[in-house]
Amino acid sequence: MMATQLATTEQTPPANVSAAQTHFQLMQRKAQLFANSPLIPETLRAGGPQQALANCYIGLTIAEAMNENPLTVLQNIHVVKGKAGFSAQFMIARANASGIFKGRIGWREKGQGDTLSITAYAILADTGEEISFTADMAMAKAEGWTSNPKYKSMGPLMLRYRSATFLVRLYAPDVMFGYQTAEEVDDVVAAGSPVAVQAVTAQALLEQAREDEPEGRDDTDQGEARTSTDALAEAKRFLPTKVTRTAVESLRADWLPRLDPQDQEEWDIACAERIQEILA
Numbered sequence: 001m002m003a004t005q006l007a008t009t010e011q012t013p014p015a016n017v018s019a020a021q022t023h024f025q026l027m028q029r030k031a032q033l034f035a036n037s038p039l040i041p042e043t044l045r046a047g048g049p050q051q052a053l054a055n056c057y058i059g060l061t062i063a064e065a066m067n068e069n070p071l072t073v074l075q076n077i078h079v080v081k082g083k084a085g086f087s088a089q090f091m092i093a094r095a096n097a098s099g100i101f102k103g104r105i106g107w108r109e110k111g112q113g114d115t116l117s118i119t120a121y122a123i124l125a126d127t128g129e130e131i132s133f134t135a136d137m138a139m140a141k142a143e144g145w146t147s148n149p150k151y152k153s154m155g156p157l158m159l160r161y162r163s164a165t166f167l168v169r170l171y172a173p174d175v176m177f178g179y180q181t182a183e184e185v186d187d188v189v190a191a192g193s194p195v196a197v198q199a200v201t202a203q204a205l206l207e208q209a210r211e212d213e214p215e216g217r218d219d220t221d222q223g224e225a226r227t228s229t230d231a232l233a234e235a236k237r238f239l240p241t242k243v244t245r246t247a248v249e250s251l252r253a254d255w256l257p258r259l260d261p262q263d264q265e266e267w268d269i270a271c272a273e274r275i276q277e278i279l280a
Helices: 002-011 015-035 049-066 070-076 088-097 137-143 155-171 182-191 194-211 223-241 245-258 261-279
Strands: 077-080 083-086 101-110 117-124 130-136
Touching: 015 049, 015 070, 049 070, 070 077, 070 088, 083 088, 088 101, 088 155, 101 155, 117 155, 130 137, 130 155, 137 155, 137 223, 155 223, 223 245, 223 261, 245 261
Parallel strands: none
Antiparallel strands: 077 083, 101 117, 117 130
């Protein structure tokens, strides 16, 4: 009798394992239905039925984690050169509906052509503070995003997407669970090697700082301290655009030699805080 009970107990899977198996099977059936639907983007169905099933299953898992409608998630996933990202519209919509902001994200536009800058702004619901992030064509060129032809044909729209993306990443990172937007993936692909982009960025920012210098200004009174302070301000302006720890560390190393000891300490703290935001 006891042996029989033991055998029965050993053959019965734990309740949590059984529930997980049931959930997995249900998700597979749902994924199969979506994979057969013409409403699912071609990029998710490319590669044959098995590939489509796997892609839809992953999409459903993401939707479950986000507490989002599965069809909405699947229709907003874009695959660029093997990398998945969501549309910027999807990120903005989720941020607007999250309750983190009072009202919706808005934009302010300044300049045109190469001087165009777009500032995305919102009001934090809990404090009433206005937050903002500015993306401009100088940043786009420095990062290599302008290799993407969309910056020539629809520059204002692309900068709106970019500024809003950074705003959400900085102040509401939980909205997208760390997933990139399709526009970000597109820009990275267009820019090419991240190492090459970072090298160009540092040089481009230095040249931009020199170009912004007022003509005829006498540097003899300000000396090295003025140069270091200006460099620190320029480096800090660019710091929020870095979204990986490696990119922040590379930017830190690029700018550190241009700063005086006091500014170096402040720069180290700013970089450390940015890395913590990324890893959070």
